[in-house]
Amino acid sequence: MFMRMHRTTRIKITDLNPHLMCVLCGGYFIDATTIVECLHSFCKMCIVRYLETSKYCPICDVQVHKTKPLLNIRADKTLQDIVYKLVPGLFKNEMKRRRDFYAEHPSVDAANGSNEDRGEVADEDKRIITDDEIISLSIEFFEQNKAEKQGSTEEGRTKEEVNNKRYLQCPAAMTVMHLRKFLRSKMDIPSTFQIEVMYEDEPLKDYYTLMDIAYIYTWRRNGPLPLKYRVRPNCKKLKLNHSQEGLNSTSRSEMESDSASDKASSPRGVPSTSSSLPSPSTPVQSHHLHFPHISSTVNGTTKAPSPSLQSPFTNKVHKANLIGSSTG
Secondary structure, three states: OOOOOOOOHHHHHHHHHHHHOOOOOEOOOOOOOOOOOOEEEEEHHHHHHHHHOOOOOOOOOEEEEOOOHHHHHEEEEHHHHHHHHHHHHHHHHHHHHHHHHHHOOOOOOOOOOOHHHOOOOHHHHHOOOOOHHHHHEEEEEEEOOHHHHOOOHHHEEEEHHHHHHHEEEEEEEHHHHHHHHHHHHHOOOOOOOEEEEEEEEEOOOOOOOOOOOOOHOOOOOOOEEEEEEEEEEOOOHHHHHHHHHHHHHHHHHHHHHHHHHHHHHOOOOOOOOOOOOOOOOOOOOOOOHHHOOOOOOOEEEEEOOOOOOOOHHHHHHHHHHHHHHHHH
């Protein structure tokens, strides 16, 4: 079986356009409005104008209402917030367009409308963040047992927290990976340790941007974005070291067992060395010395090999004498 690695892929805004665009005007949703019967969404102005001449949905032809179709449409605030957050600069351009309209037409009464209808809502109030926006954040070291420390007063703790915090201003498109690299280079953390950036007690993914963190954890802009970090040993390298130590220990045990067997099988009179490799001073043992039942026959008489003849050099001398006696 092939194991599939989990890969994080970023979806392009063009892939989501069919879900964010109005089929009547071809643009992104403005004041998104949904039909109750079929849940198809359109711009508010587009669907209101369309239902003046038709009572059926422009997409699926379902009947909206028999007599008053405007009663079966609802404003979809959630969808509109998603469109504003996904499309860069859309909210700011729409608010500017509305302000310019009311400035050019002062006779139009906009008192009954909301601040958003008049274009008087800023990005900060709507909690919409753009890619080029600068976000203020605070970073400090994460201590899990910080609350269990004894012998320190509350004032001392607050002063210590203030001293340990660092404040940065970064673009909203900066990722957590860039922040980790900045911390590693700033504090000279070696590569054998890994850095985790956290929001409260939850580690953050490397591909998260500051804008993603602000949206996921509903940052209210009531202060710097609070982030924390912690330093841990690299788990992968530790596992490799443990495996290498296990291999070294097994190889050592095998070498010791081999040396012990060599000591047990070595004949008497030959000095045994502690290492498994033979030293140049010790004679090399012959293979037939481990088999004492092998005998040599000379002139019809059987002679067992004497225990004193242990080296191949003495064996060669013995064979020469035997050959000489037989020839003579």
